Amino acid sequence: MWMVLxxxxxxEVLATLALRASDGFRRKAWIVPVTLGYVVSFTLLWFAxxxxxxxxxxxxIWTACGVALVAVAARFLFHEALTPVMMIGIALIVSGVFTIELAGVAH
Incomplete structure (x- = not known):
């Protein structure tokens, strides 16, 4: 089940990066990867x-990992900013999700 998630x-990350690459869907070739990526992502989330x-x-976990991976990938693929404050924010998001997961396991 964790592999499905x-x-x-x-x-979801690939679809979001494709959405960025589409330049507001001005680059029509990216419409299919964006749509397919989100449909597959939501289907797999449902399955998980x-x-x-x-x-x-x-x-x-889905959103936190998505935010972190998209931010890091966009830094390298699109030369977008990834400041130390943004990295702290990502770390806080991941820490928060980890805390929620630990609390869920405890019950």
Missing amino acids: TCAILC LSLGIPVGIAYG
Whole structure:
């Protein structure tokens, strides 16, 4: 089930990066990868939930990893800013999700 969630995250990240590459859909070739990536990502997220991952944990991990991976990838692919303050914010998001996951495991 965690592998399914990991694949959902990767598809969402790729779709978001393709969305950025599409330049507001002015580059029409990116429409299919964006659409397909989001459809596959949400389908895999649904599947991960159906396998038993609690929605709060799955969605938290999905969004936090998505934010962190997109920010880092955009830095290298699109030369977007990734400041120390932004990195601290990403670390706080990941820490918060990790805390929520630990709390969920404790119950």
